[in-house]
Amino acid sequence: MLIVDDLNDWVGAMGGHPNAKTPNIDKLADQGTLFTNAHAPAPLCGPSRASIMTGLAPSTTGIYGHIEDNNIRKANDKAAHSVFLSEYFKQHGYYTAAVGKVFHQSVADGSFDDFGGRVKLFGPYPEKNFKWDQPKTSTDWGPFPERDDQMPDFDSAHWIANKLKQQHDKPFFMACGFLRPHVPWHVPQKWFDMHPAKDLYLPPYMSEDLSDVPEIARIISDHPMMPTTQWALENGEYRNIVQAYLASVSFVDSCVGIVLDALENSEYANNTAVVLWGDHGYHLGEKDKFAKMTLWERATRTPLIIKPPKSSEKQVSNKPVSLLDLYPTLVKMCGLPENPDTEGKDLTPLLHNPNAPWQHAAVTTYGENNHAVKTERYRYIRYEDGSEELYDHQIDKEEWRNLAGDPAYAQVKQQLAQHLPRVNEKWSSQSQYRGNDYFTTKTEQAGGN
Structure with a gap:
């Protein structure tokens, strides 16, 4: 299991950016099923990973913000009885190993047999920030350090690669969590050189993009510690930021390649x-921000590639799926008994036929009772105060026109609302938030920090 932090669709196989260079991820996509409409349970690392590893939605556990790995099962009664994905494999005879960022900080105690560690925060860091120096964020960009072997992701890739060279007397579940392209966008110069700033395509940007969204949407997506697109344009940094993100993605792609090459050259190549x-x-830059933490497409959509053992057939599925679906899918693929306590949908029917009938939607949750519902055509957002957004991706992929107030779409909204969670747990006192004041107040009310 290869986990890439803060990776949007700027991957060659997904066509999200014409200048993306990701040959190793693209090769994997050519050998398995690429889900082009996959979405995170939450647009923030902590709650998204907690959801994936427990198999429970944020609205079920009340984990809406960051959380200490060892406090996940303290969130509420439902979380207390969860079995982490890696633990479930352990219980069924698997050797488990992990390195890097798998849960939010590293891994929960006892969740893996072996853990190769994770570097603190997201370094290495230069002595002084190059371009951006604000509290509450690691955001900065520019070439640093000099060599790949000074990067934690390089070490993580080789740690897993070495595990694949070893003899294993029982099946294994291994996870490698890479840090880039999470900020700071610092990687060695050679990766910047692959993406000359002057030649780069800039994402579509409309300065009045947020004029037709509800007030709460502007409030909860406001992250003053991050640069805005307007700032980047006025200061001549937009192309430099895009370059740095693309460079970070190309670097982490090379680390993915280290692991995939090791697997291909191992005795486990055909049964893993x-x-x-x-x-x-x-x-x-879209929606005037360089950030995650929104319910719009750019913050919820992320790559998902699944390659079954012995598979080398390329498939593409545009069906709406959630990373919450990973738990039941991997369990089914490996022939383990179903865990009835998980809430995701088994994706194996789409692995057999990527265009199979699929009546489900992908739901992303950002704070208590704020949800986005994504289908093949629409994105519907409902906030805790009842306000709404609706976008028709058939005619508006950039989500520039909010159709929620158009009477012609009343029935569409009604149908999409059927996918909203029926349970919205209170914000768990174990779940904290590092972001804007709106959600900080929520965590304080819940007894968090």
Whole structure:
């Protein structure tokens, strides 16, 4: 299981950016099923990963913000009885190993047999920030350090690669959590050189994009610690930021390649499933922000590739799926008994036929009772105060025109609302938030920090 932090669709196989260079991820996509309409349970690392590893939605556990790995099962009664994905494999005879960022900090105690560690925060860092120096964020961009072997992701890739060279007397479940392209966008110069700033395509941007969204949408997506697109344009940094993100993606792609090459050259090449996912998407200027933490497409959509054992057939599915679906899918693929306590949908029917009938939607939750519902055509957002957004991706992929107030779409909204969670647990006192004041107040009310 290969996990890439803050990776949006700027991957060659997904066509999200014409300048993306990701040959290793693309090769994996050519050998398995690429889900082009996959979405995170939450647009923030902590709750998204907690949801994936427990198999429970944020609205079920009350984990809406960051949470200490060892406090996940303290969130509420439902979380207390959860079995982490890796634990479920352990219980069924698997050897488990992990390295890097798998849960939010690293891994929960006892969730893996072996853990190769994770570097603190997201370094290495230069002595002084290059471009951006604000509290509450690691955001900065520019070439640093000098060599790949000074990057934690390089070490993580080789740690897993070495595990694949060893003899294993029972089946294994391994997870490698990469840090890039999470900020700071610092990677060695050679990766920047692959993406000359002057030649880069800039994402579509409309300065009045947020004029037709509800007030609460502007409030909860406001992250003053991050640069805005207007700031980047006025200061001549937009192309430099895009370059740095693309460079970070190309670097982490090379680390993915280290692991995939090791698997291909191992005795396990033909009996090992591979799954790659990002924990959520990321805005690179769209909606006037360089950030995650919104319910719009850029923050919820992320790559998902599943390659079953012995598979080398390329498939593409546009069906709406959630990373919450990973737990039951991997369990089914490996022939283990179903865990009835998980809430995701088994994706194996789409692995057999990527265009199979699929009546489900992907739901992303950002704070208590704020949800986005994504189908093949529409994105419907309902906030805790009842306000709404609706976008028709058939005619508006950029989500520039909010149709929620158009009477012609009343029935569409009604149908999409059927996918909203029926349970919205209170914000768990174990779940904290590092972001804007709106959600900080929520966590304080819940007894968090």
